[in-house]
């Protein structure tokens with residue numbers, strides 16, 4: 001999915017990607033927005049965990065907010081009720097984000113780990129326009145008219161209607177309090193679900209949810225600063241060498257023989273041309289960003305199969321004195337470092353600069369969302385971060401969106417609709433963030449009230465708390481999970497009292 005868009009954006013501007021990031025030039029900006037680009041699943045513990053669920057479909061309205069379009073589509077959702085207590089056991093409801101819901105389901109071991117203790121039913125609902133939940137089937141992405149019903153508002157309404165329907169049709173569920181859970185963009189949705197539909201969900205866990213990564217809510221440079229800190233702490237000189245590598249790429253790529261050398265040194269699938277150099281640098285940049293996001297304390301396979309603490313492993317190759325090496329030596333080391341990310345399993349025949357993570361995410365859908373209401377400014381200055389300076393340029397971003405989709409982003413809408421920084425009147429939301437996660441820069445990391453709570457996991461990367469328990473988990477994530485479960489129990493008690 002991503003390939004088409006990726007190449008468009010890279011050639012036209014240069015870019016990065018949110019779960020992945022839409023950023024580098026503008027694209028760069030766009031990419032930074034795919035919160036979590038994901039790849040494949042299964043970590044060492046998950047292998048032994050048996051995940052079993054029923055796959056169900058619900059006839060969902062294509063348009064919840066207008067009355068002309070009266071069609072429906074099949075929204076996919078997954079259910080496991082083996083531990084559910086029919087008399088009032090809660091429903092843990094995963095608010096699906098920009099990808100295949102089975103992939104999120106498999107990567108949210110936390111819910112599977114706590115289902116028995118809470119006697120909970122697990123429901124994972126797919127976000128419209130991703131996975132199998134396509135409002136217009138194969139035509140869903142054919143043009144802007146068909147994409148018109150892709151928005152967070154429609155997705156939240158889907159979740160609310162689906163929950164109402166479950167309560168109506170599943171015997172025993174009428175008394176079940178529903179808790180929304182999500183990570184990354186899915187975490188934004190779970191928080192917003194509680195804000196917009198407090199009659200439907202009693203509380204929400206919003207893990208690594210950058211609800212403040214919008215204009216005028218967080219500094220645009222925080223994201224890349226955090227990436228840089230991760231590499232600075234990953235090993236001696238690591239960030240310094242990456243900062244110096246951009247110029248080395250320019251120098252070497254200036255000649256044809258240099259381009260040939262780069263293509264061969266990096267084992268690229270297709271030879272680098274002069275016009276590809278910006279795209280090549282964007283690919284490197286995105287690689288560092290992805291590594292920071294999935295810097296987990298154990299071997300895992302989220303965006304790519306990776307060793308434990310992958311940033312430290314990468315930094316082992318980049319510990320040399322930056323002033324003692326030639327450009328070629330520098331880039332030779334960089335090429336070893338990126339292979340940690342792309343070839344940990346030893347099965348990559350070559351490195352493909354049009355791809356940085358596996359395919360369970362819907363990149364084009366996310367780009368469209370970034371180009372409409374999910375406007376997340378990103379910038380770099382090359383001083384406080386290790387990247388080439390790139391300002392946030394809304395106009396350029398908007399022009400790129402217009403060229404791609406024929407639409408222009410509404411920069412202020414998310415703030416107006418979801419409350420921006422002004423969310424103190426809400427209740428029962430836990431925001432968890434990992435200190436290593438670049439997305440924590442746009443997250444809620446301070447307590448807002450007794451029931452709008454921030455949990456910080458200093459040595460956690462992107463929603464580590466949503467993953468299965470693992471023997472290598474740092475204490476901070478174990479205690480975060482325990483605290484989260486205590487809040488769930490509190491919300492459940494509160495809900496029961498009100499019955």
Ligand SMILES: *[C@@H]1O[C@H](CO)[C@@H](O)[C@H](O)[C@H]1NC(C)=O
Pocket residue numbers: 002003269270352353354355
């Ligand atoms: C590189 O990745 C793109 C996008 O995923 C894909 O379309 C292309 O086939 C890949 N090229 C090779 C040589 O694997």
Ligand SMILES: *[C@@H]1O[C@H](CO)[C@@H](O)[C@H](O)[C@H]1NC(C)=O
Pocket residue numbers: 040041051100102103106360
């Ligand atoms: C998720 O796990 C199920 C069951 O193990 C498997 O069938 C499915 O392919 C997985 N989904 C993804 C996207 O990996």
Ligand SMILES: *[C@@H]1O[C@H](CO)[C@@H](O)[C@H](O)[C@H]1NC(C)=O
Pocket residue numbers: 267339343345346347348349350351
């Ligand atoms: C990946 O690792 C294998 C095993 O070490 C090696 O044979 C192969 O050349 C590597 N591929 C790349 C692109 O580095």
Ligand SMILES: *[C@@H]1O[C@H](CO)[C@@H](O)[C@H](O)[C@H]1NC(C)=O
Pocket residue numbers: 445446447453454455456
């Ligand atoms: C917010 O409050 C909770 C509960 O008192 C506490 O555990 C947590 O550390 C606080 N979070 C921050 C970021 O101070």
